[in-house]
Amino acid sequence: MTARPLPAPDARLTWLDRLRARPRARTALAAALPVGWVTLFLFLPYLLLLIHSFWRLDEHQTIVHQWTLASYRRLFTTDVYPATILFSARIALSVTLLSLVLAFPLAYLLAFKVRRYKNLMYMAVIIPLWVSYLVRAYAWKIILGQEGILNGLLAQLGLIHEPLEFLLYSKWAVIIALTHIYTPFTLMPIYAVLEAIPPSLKEASQDLYAGRFQTFLHVILPLSLPGVLAGSTFAFVLSMGDFIAPQLLGGNDSGLMVSNLVVSLFGVAYNWPLGAAVSVVMLALVVTLLTVANRLEERFNYRGKRGRAAKTDALAAVVTESRA
């Protein structure tokens, strides 16, 4: 046997190479930076927020590291806090429903009716998401203001004699602006799901003499539910956490949003433990909602793995293009 011996372990191998040769060490090496970073700058901060909610302020307004449920007790026994959370949830619900009503027909149109320039039109709907959030909120100040465009136009048409004052600086302004901001957002996952419906399903339904409404009700609508759920969850969560639009457009109603409460507790009111407790309750609501929505999406998604892949893609897209 004259087979050449295997090359001897290279003397030039560095300790790093030797480390990399062991699978577990390799994984640890690959994980070190991302996991370390995320733990330090995300996990610890979220944890610290939770911890703050169990601390308290002393009489000199400094934070004492002493475990107590005082903030939560105050949160649930003072009427204004639960009322604020409920009010925000109601505003967020209105925004979600309005966004759905606006987004669904447009998504349907884009997915099934538009033939030419389809991608271009879809992009056109999505583009506003990328345009400064502040610009979009501010636009409504120009439109709804006392001397704004809407009042001006209505007066010119002779429909009103006095400017309508309830338009701006009210919850209506907040709802309209948030609906405007989050409609493209709601549309994205709905469009993604509708797009993925194979035309053969529609044809099959029509071959079985189902009418258009029946096809819509029994084929299109059930299949679109995961997208509808994803879209509405995001609209709800984001509008509930919004504090810019309420401050800009809400007037006296603005203090009634939970996120504005958090802003003031971490700012002028300076009560971080209470602010943290309010944030934690908000966080709990949001996480519960997301979990329920996820479960439901999985239930409605009958296509198994492929369908789920489509869903996560849509979510990734939504999630990526969302932040404002």
Place this chain on the structure above:
Amino acid sequence: MTPSGRRDWLSRGLWLVGIAVFVFIYAPLLVVVLYSFHKSRIIAWPLQLGTLSWYGVLWHDRGMVAAVVASLKLALLAVVIALGVGVPGAFLLDRYDFPGKALFQRLVLLPLILPGIITGVSLLTFFTFIGLPLSAGFPLVPGWPVVLGHGTALVSVVVTQVFARLQRLDRYQEEASMDLYADAWRTFWHVTLPNIRTALLGAALLVFTLSLDEIAVTFFLIGRQNTLPLQIWGLLRRGITPEVNAISTIIFVVSVGVIVVWARLMHDPQGAKA
């Protein structure tokens, strides 16, 4: 009524609704752009078109210029951090199994899914707790806390974008490269990297625009130097003038430009395959 007649009626209604929604989405933006050419200081109906003076005001507004510079710096640093952490993060999720992987994935995505305000106050308590002042690093950077905050929150964007690309990647190319005795680095450099290049560029552009526009996290972490959105926010609270419309119009035009570039990158078949 014939079936086709009914169909037309339905279709027409649908188109009408669709167009109305389109108008609802775009009309406010158009209003902002038009009023940047408004002649009067007071923004009111009717619109009086025909001046560029608000763009001049903008140019001479030192606070605004400083805010733009700060925002650009912040966005660049956010891109560096988000890529630096997000790309290894995407590889980790794509190629390794380890205990706590699901938790890591969820944690990375949280800043995208949660309202920004929660991430903002969390980071505020964190930086206060470790004793890093919000204006640390000024004037070199707008403040380390806000830089770290933007970078970390946007890691999620890089991870989703790069992970999606890696999942579609043809692993045989890498194996072929290794079979040809290329080491791990050369394989990465000559095979993997060219394959994910456009995803990296796209993610960088996304992070850049999102950072420029970010308010919720910035609001809590900003030190002495305002970013562009916060500067505009300040102007809005002092009463509105068309100057805000001028800067908004510029932001609008720049954002649309960036999106067009991004869309080209994402749909570039050369990039996806080459």
